[in-house]
Amino acid sequence: MTRMDEFSSFYAATAAETLRVTYALCGDRQVALEATVDAYRRGWREWSRIRDKRPLVHIRTEAWRAVALHRGVHPLRRRHEEDADTDLLAALHDLAADDRRLVVLLTLGGSDLAEASREVGIGEEEGIERVGVALAALEEALGHDLAVLEQRLLGLGAVTESLSMPPVEKIRTGARRDGRRNTVLLVAAAVALVLGGGFVVTDGSSLTTQASMPYREKLGAERPDVVLEASKLSADNLLSSNQVAELDPDSPWRTTATDEDPENDTPYATCPPRRFADESPARVFLRTFEAEGDANTRAAQAIEVSSSEREAQRAYRTTVGWFADCAHPRTQLIGSYVVKRPFGDFRILQMRSYRDPERVFTVGVTQSGSVSSTVVHEQEGDQGPPIDDFARMLNTSVAKICRDSGGQCSDELEVTPAAPPRTSEAPAFLGVVDLPPVADIDRVWSGTKPFVPEADRNPAATLCDATGTEGRRVENANARIFVIPQEEGLAPEFGVAETVLTMSSEEAASDLIRSTRRKLEACEDENLSARVSEGSDIGTRETSGTTWTVRFEVEDGDDVVFRTGIVRRGNVVAQVLFTPSGDVDIAAETFDRLVQRAGERLVYAQSE
Structure with a gap:
């Protein structure tokens, strides 16, 4: 047939x-x-x-x-x-x-x-x-x-x-005519853009500007009532318990509540300071779910209908920023992903709470037309749901919204690891959300504002590699120090120090990495009280670096321990030093991940 x-x-x-x-x-x-x-x-x-x-x-x-x-x-x-x-x-x-x-x-x-x-x-x-x-x-x-x-x-x-439905031949003819009309509308929109001032920003073909625009912007001529349509969203556009259950098919899920009250500002997740990011939304919806028989496995979805696509984009950025700036005791960002789609990318973040019981929060933030949406899944243990499964569920949530919101639907998606979202303060440095829990301390890390260190003092260097932050090829140097305030019994030296140096070239940055390695490897010969572990290489496709554990024997026979690492991305270098306090320490593998995260955040140093 x-x-x-x-x-x-x-x-x-x-x-x-x-x-x-x-x-x-x-x-x-x-x-x-x-x-x-x-x-x-x-x-x-x-x-x-x-x-x-x-x-x-x-x-x-x-x-x-x-x-x-x-x-x-x-x-x-x-x-x-x-x-x-x-x-x-x-x-x-x-x-x-x-x-x-x-x-x-x-x-x-x-x-x-x-x-x-x-x-x-x-x-x-x-x-x-x-x-x-x-x-x-x-x-x-x-x-x-x-x-x-x-x-x-x-x-x-x-x-x-x-009533008589038209013959099938007319259905096919009408479908072809509709397709041509959509094409004509797109071209007409492009011409209108050009005549309305597009030539001012175009240095080539006048239609090139239109062709390079995001697809949802091209459809303005076809969808003039985007805000009106989005305002007609209802609770039916939220995920159902059956759809959420796809993340955990072995457990039945149920809907626990559905709320449409814009005045209810109680946060539904750990990190956001309030329920909705848009301060004046046209409509809001919140639905919560729970795995039957397991109160510690939960989920929530929030939908915010904004007054315009621009306001929805702002709400999207605000929501992502809340999780990027998360400052809760023993809560750490452990994964960051981008879901690439033809009509706009989404964010997925995984946070781990090390409080008892330990839990993993998987967060998806989306924006479609004039609507932004957030899905949060909470699961007890040290593992969240598979990211690809969560991404598909997130795309399902958008599919229930996109056409009514002026956005564009697509089943095409690609999930890729991504740099953590920028923090609101000093994005090129480690953030509070990056720092691991230490021992059983149940307090939040606190970081200083970035400062310019003295020329002969690098707060992130050890006695083995003590070097200044100035030189012929150092163009810029800033440092930041993290401590856990109000925690009694810690040595004054306890904390994390990070120095970020912008070098004159990638070659100069590589030379600095090599120089630091040579100094650490030679330290035991030059300082008899020093013991240096063999370096552990860390990095990603864009970063490379090494970490060490350095011990210095002091007069009473005890050791003073430092964990140090250096990592490069392009022409920018981050040096990280963790100073324990007695038994209040972190594992070497944990420190490796911390230095690797410092390298990932250097992407923001290169973009500034």
Whole structure:
């Protein structure tokens, strides 16, 4: 069977049923007809992608989205139709959107409960509960028992019998025409941009500027009511417990609460100081989840509808910044990733709390059109969910938002490790969120503001490699010191010191690394009280460095221990020194990761 014949057969078998379902959902036969025709046109354009992926569900969902955004679908505002069951349509409209879809799919849609629940995006058990509540509400509103109610629901399909879906040839022709019109609109938008001042910033072809713009910006001419559409988001655009459960399929999940109160400012996660990043959102939604039988495995999703795409981008940056600046006792950033998509990248961060019980927080922050969203997953232990699985769930959350928010949807994604997000203060240096817990101390690290060290004193150097911070090839030097204030019993020397040096060239930076290595390797011969461990190489594709443990024997036979490391990225070098206090120490592997993080943060020294 050819692709064309395959679609024709599908259209003939499903078009009438889809029209009935769409009408029952919106209550306006003309809106239902237009939405259904448009959904099949879209389906033909995307047939190669959806033909093997439950195409009827795709078509019905497209039609539902179209009527959900239409301003005239409320039964009290629709045109009068003598054969319409207005009371039933009004009672259906009073149900929650997902509940209405479930009832319609189970009757006019010919679906069983499992299929209908899956199409709505919830679990079968939740579907059973919702259908029971919805049918009880309809019985109460209409004063009929279930048998009569079912007959009235099925009767809604008779209203669409007077409507004729166009032949499949017209569906395909309309799909091609819509595709060409979209192309024309894109070109027209580009020309308007040029005529409106694009030549001022263009040094080549006038259309080159438009072609290089992000895709969502090109669609401004097609989607003029982005804010209006986004304001129509509802709790139905949140993840369901069934979708969250994909991260842990062995445990059933349940929704614990859904909140739409913009005045509730209680944080839902460890690091943010308040619930929402946008100080004046148009709409907000928060849903919390819990793994049944395990109160320590939880999740939450927050949606913020902003007044514009620019404000949503600002809310996105603010939320990421909250986690970048996280300052909670024994909480550390352990992983940073970017989810690359054709229409805008997302952030995933993993934080580990070393308090008892230990927990891992996996955080995803997204932005689509005028909406920003945050998903937080909390799991007891030292491992979070697989990052690729979390990224797919995060993309699912965006798929439930993007079209209604003026954003663009895509199933294409690539997860890659990334530099940690910049901190608000001294981003080229280690941040408080990077520093590991020490012993059983339950206090927050505190860092000084960066300062210019004295020329002959490098606070991050040991006696073995004591060098100044000035020289022919040192262009800039700054240092920062971290301590744990108010913790009694620590030696005055305890803490972390970091010096960041910008060298005149990459060669000069490499020479500094080599010089430091030579000094550490020769230290035992030059200082009989010194013992230096063999260096451990650390680094990534962009960084390279070495760490050592240095011990100095003092007069009473005790040792003074230092952990030191140096790492380079391009022409910038970071030197890190940790000074323990007696038994209050960290493992060598922990220090290696700390120096590697210092190297990752040097990306911000190069961008300043």
